[in-house]
Each structure stands twice: as structure tokens, then as C-alpha cells.
């Protein structure tokens with residue numbers, strides 16, 4: 264039998280209608296895709312191949328064995344130079360160990376990281392996320408992976424509420440131009456869903472993000488960082504002003520909107536409104552969407568946030584407040600349903616939970632462990648990844664809506680994830 268093309272299988276699978284069907288219907292197809300991707304990565308990604316060799320996993324291995332060769336997410340931040348823009352050759356050689364199709368390009372050193380990423384984007388799209396160390400997680404996406412990433416997020420996003428969101432005006436408290444994943448993907452998705460998108464900021468450069476997240480080592484870095492911190496504060500208050508004027512316009516026109524921003528920006532915006540004794544009640548079926556998890560000010564609970572959202576914008580949660588769970592290294596949005604706010608797992612990804620020794624936990628009832636996933640949408644890099652998040656999955660599904668399949672109930676960051684099992688092995692592989 265002639266094998267169906269990978270893209271046709273993905274085309275068939277990554278559709279919003281499928282989120283309403285039983286995941287069992289797609290189980291075999293998903294397994295087929297995962298084993299195909301395993302063979303593909305085995306042939307093409309040198310990091311993946313080495314891990315398979317070390318773990319004794321052959322090219323013909325079955326899905327049940329593949330948990331042994333999942334990459335720990337830190338692999339994607341293990342580049343060998345602190346400043347990729349100054350040593351592009353070194354950085355690209357590192358990237359080539361991970362990627363399924365090596366880049367044969369020479370990029371000259373740059374003074375700015377953003378300029379370096381811009382130059383590289385004619386060959387590969389590097390999006391990044393950042394922790395608190397100034398070190399980025401870089402994910403290389405080719406055109407096809409990028410396309411399926413956007414499609415996968417957009418299909419899940421439309422499935423949350425319905426097709427009517429396609430006619431809504433999206434107001435995004437985000438920069439128009441950035442490689443930061445949590446800003447890049449919402450903008451792409453909004454543009455894919457609706458023709459009417461307003462983006463409130465122009466650009467956030469990678470250099471600014473790095474300077475803000477990296478602990479300053481020298482006096483001059485300290486000065487620079489405090490100036491950037493000051494600029495950040497000014498930018499935030501500008502953003503809130505713009506947000507106010509756009510939302511006010513929509514309310515005056517009785518225009519239904521999708522308002523997207525990070526939780527802290529939304530919180531600051533609503534707080535300002537309430538302090539001023541104002542209320543901008545969002546019209547009709549308008550929705551507030553937040554991303555990046557509930558990273559609020561110290562001492563502020565999600566219940567308080569929801570209360571504020573209602574007071575300031577007339578938005579009840581979870582019916583009209585949606586919080587997606589996603590990450591830079593994954594082409595999937597775990598979307599929260601409006602019925603109960605539970606985060607559902609789309610049928611085009613296989614998730615699993617791992618114990619302390621990185622062995623799979625059983626898939627029934629309610630389990631808590633380290634989240635890992637097989638993401639067959641990743642074609643330019645191995646998409647079998649172990650995250651640094653500790654989550655609780657309810658395999659019995661959502662109690663609030665009729666969609667089937669597992670739901671993610673609780674998400675925490677694992678405090679220390681140093682030195683376990685395959686993390687050590689990978690350190691060795693990438694450190695050579």
C-alpha cells in the first residue's frame with residue numbers, strides 16, 4: 264500500500280471538528296504519525312540519533328519505547344555561546360545538531376541578537392522563550408512546521424468558542440514584530456482567524472528581552488539593565504493607555520472584541536479602571552484571552568483576578584475568559600473550555616506524564632507528574648519533548664463539557680530539574 268503523505272495525514276487530523284470527536288478514533292493514526300516521525304528524526308537529527316543509540320532504541324521501535332528518547336527541554340537552550348550574534352558559526356553548528364535539515368549558511372557576526380535573528384529568518388524561523396537567566400529556549404521552525412503550528416493553535420482557538428470569532432475584532436496587547444513565541448504566535452493566530460487585528464506595540468527586540476532577564480554581571484550591565492527596566496515601566500504604562508483607548512472605542516461602537524494580553528498587563532489594566540471608578544463593559548460575546556499562565560503579582564490569586572475582570576470589563580470567568588497553556592517548544596495549544604476552564608488536549612498530540620525516574624505514569628484516573636509530549640507537527644526539530652512542568656492530568660476527561668479526552672488540571676514549574684536520567688546523557692551529547 265502506498266503510504267499517504269505526512270502532510271495529508273496532518274491536514275486530516277489538525278481540524279477543529281476533531282476536538283469534538285472521541286480521541287480513540289484518532290489513536291491509530293496518531294501512533295502511525297509518531298512512529299513515522301521517529302524514523303524521520305532518527306535519520307536526520309544527530310542529537311536524536313545519538314540518544315537512540317545510547318538508549319538502544321532502533322529505527323523500527325514502537326511508540327511504547329519512545330519515551331526513552333524524548334529530549335529534555337533544556338536541550339533547546341544548551342547553545343555553546345552566551346552571545347549567538349557574536350559567534351554565529353558556533354551557534355549554527357549547535358543548531359544543526361538538533362535540526363532535521365542542517366543549515367548550510369554563513370552569517371557574519373552582528374552587534375545585536377535581534378539583527379542576527381532577523382538575518383537568519385530568511386533560512387529558518389527561530390522563536391524563543393526566556394526564563395530568568397537570560398538564556399533563551401530557541402526553537403527552529405521551517406515553513407511547514409510554522410504553518411502547522413499556526414494552524415494547530417488557530418483550530419483550537421476557534422473550537423473554544425465557535426466560528427463567530429472569525430468576525431470579531433482582535434485587540435492584542437502585544438508587539439507587532441518579535442521572535443518571542445508568546446507574542447509571535449497569538450498575532451499569527453489572530454491574523455489567521457480574523458481579518459481585523461489591532462496590535463498595540465511595534466517591536467520588542469531580543470536584546471531588550473535578554474537584558475531584562477539576564478542577571479547583570481558587571482557595573483555597566485547593571486546600569487543598562489536599570490535603564491531598560493525604566494523603559495519597560497514606561498512601555499507598560501503606554502501599553503495600558505493604548506489598551507484603554509482601543510477598548511473604549513470598541514465599547515462605544517458596541518463592537519464585539521477578543522482582547523488578548525499577558526495576565527499581568529490585563530491585571531494592571533483592570534486595576535487601573537477599578538481605581539478610577541470606571542467600567543468598560545465589553546459588548547456581546549466579547550472574550551478576554553490571556554496567555555503565559557497565571558503569573559500574577561505576589562499575593563494575588565486567580566479568584567481575585569477573575570473578580571477584577573468582572574468589575575472592570577464585565578467579563579465572567581470561565582465563560583468569557585480563556586487562558587491557553589502552550590510553550591515555545593510545542594506546536595500545540597492546550598485550550599481551556601468556556602464551560603469549565605479545563606485545559607483540553609487536542610487529538611493531534613500524545614501527552615504523557617513521567618515519574619522522577621522519567622518513566623511513564625499510568626494513563627487512568629488523576630495523575631501528577633512531569634509533562635512530556637509527542638508532537639508530530641514538529642518537522643524541523645525532534646518534537647518528542649520532556650517539559651520542566653509538573654502537571655495533573657485527569658484521564659477521565661472534563662466534567663464540565665462534552666468534549667472527550669484528557670484534561671490538564673493543574674500546572675506548576677518543577678523547582679529543580681538538574682541531573683536526572685536522560686538530562687545528564689544529553690548534557691554529554693551536546694557538550695562535546
Ligand SMILES: [Zn+2]
Pocket residue numbers: 600602603604605607661662663664665666
Ligand atoms: Zn471542558
